[in-house]
Amino acid sequence: MSTRTMRTAGAALAFGMTLTALAACGSDDSSSGGSTSGGSAAAGGGNEKIALLLPESKTARYEAFDRPYFEAAVKSGCAGCSVLYSNADQDANKQQQQAEAALTQGAKVLVISAVDGKAAASIVASAKAKNVPVIAYDRFIAGANYYVSFDNFQVGVLQGQTLVDIMKKNGKQGEIVMINGAPTDANAADFKKGAMSVLQSSGYPIAASYDTPDWSPDKAQQWMESQVTTVKDKLVGVYAANDGTAGGAIAALKGGGVNPLPPVTGQDAELAGIQRLLSGDQAMTVYKAIKPQAEDAAKNAIALAQGKKPASTVDKEGVPSTLLKPVAVTKDNIKDTVVKDGFWTVEQICTGEFAAACTEAGLS
Numbered sequence: 331m332s333t334r335t336m337r338t339a340g341a342a343l344a345f346g347m348t349l350t351a352l353a354a355c356g357s358d359d360s361s362s363g364g365s366t367s368g369g370s371a372a373a374g375g376g377n378e379k380i381a382l383l384l385p386e387s388k389t390a391r392y393e394a395f396d397r398p399y400f401e402a403a404v405k406s407g408c409a410g411c412s413v414l415y416s417n418a419d420q421d422a423n424k425q426q427q428q429a430e431a432a433l434t435q436g437a438k439v440l441v442i443s444a445v446d447g448k449a450a451a452s453i454v455a456s457a458k459a460k461n462v463p464v465i466a467y468d469r470f471i472a473g474a475n476y477y478v479s480f481d482n483f484q485v486g487v488l489q490g491q492t493l494v495d496i497m498k499k500n501g502k503q504g505e506i507v508m509i510n511g512a513p514t515d516a517n518a519a520d521f522k523k524g525a526m527s528v529l530q531s532s533g534y535p536i537a538a539s540y541d542t543p544d545w546s547p548d549k550a551q552q553w554m555e556s557q558v559t560t561v562k563d564k565l566v567g568v569y570a571a572n573d574g575t576a577g578g579a580i581a582a583l584k585g586g587g588v589n590p591l592p593p594v595t596g597q598d599a600e601l602a603g604i605q606r607l608l609s610g611d612q613a614m615t616v617y618k619a620i621k622p623q624a625e626d627a628a629k630n631a632i633a634l635a636q637g638k639k640p641a642s643t644v645d646k647e648g649v650p651s652t653l654l655k656p657v658a659v660t661k662d663n664i665k666d667t668v669v670k671d672g673f674w675t676v677e678q679i680c681t682g683e684f685a686a687a688c689t690e691a692g693l694s
Contacts, residue, residue, distance in 0.1 A: 380404055381416070382416070384417045400441070420445055483523055570594050570595050599668050601679065664693065
């Protein structure tokens with residue numbers, strides 16, 4: 331279980347022109363603008379354009395994993411297809427402009443991880459008006475043609491249950507605080523519901539709760555700093571919705587002189603989060619295998635671009651969906667999860683100050 335400003339309609343036109351130039355000249359590595367990638371047409375492959383619109387770059391996974399996995403899967407599944415890529419930098423207006431630019435450039439499918447799920451409904455409407463299907467990627471959008479993500483309620487259950495188990499093992503009575511995800515992200519609501527299904531009956535009162543704007547680690551840290559004096563003597567656990575907010579919370583607790591640290595949850599299995607598990611600063615994270623998610627999205631984007639139906643396993647609010655299984659990660663199973671899958675290597679994890687802890691955990 332991982333953490334931005336906007337422009338006008340005139341910028342959308344300029345952005346569309348930029349994409350045209352990029353399509354003619356090759357690919358670009360800009361994370362916040364747009365780029366085109368893909369191979370030349372080959373036997374068995376069409377020449378469809380598929381737009382990938384990701385929400386932000388503060389959470390490490392999107393640029394490091396989702397984008398390259400998706401682009402590689404499209405190239406593998408459709409040699410002549412190309413990917414029009416954009417990152418919205420946590421700006422819903424910018425994402426709207428990027429979607430309109432992709433449609434102008436002839437995208438046959440939009441794959442969107444929405445900055446704001448409700449605001450993205452207008453993108454779905456614009457796409458459908460042009461008979462362009464939409465895949466909601468990672469974050470749910472009502473009215474999309476297909477949705478692929480993880481069981482986000484279960485993510486919250488894993489976070490809440492692991493936290494309760496650790497608090498009970500510690501044998502301390504007291505209160506917890508909740509640092510939830512962005513209120514604009516439908517998944518954050520599911521994480522919170524899942525966690526609350528465990529925490530409400532745990533016997534540990536919730537002293538305070540915060541919905542973190544933009545999933546910002548800085549805002550999570552500022553809020554935790556404002557709570558330290560009030561909860562310091564009674565705090566036995568922190569529910570943090572992802573590794574970014576966990577990092578902010580831990581920095582605030584350390585700065586406020588809280589020692590020892592209470593167990594803190596997380597999500598996304600970011601490298602910094604895994605290293606905090608080893609150091610003991612963070613209690614758990616949630617690993618979501620991004621490669622099969624990106625490959626599923628790519629496979630179904632190609633199908634939709636070619637006029638076929640997506641291959642779904644469940645239905646979520648009327649949208650054909652595939653929900654993958656999340657996994658709780660603690661210090662004890664790092665080797666059997668993120669290392670075994672190649673998500674992170676031992677060499678990446680066990681740097682400098684973490685070498686001794688890696689040896690203790692059986693990683694080196």
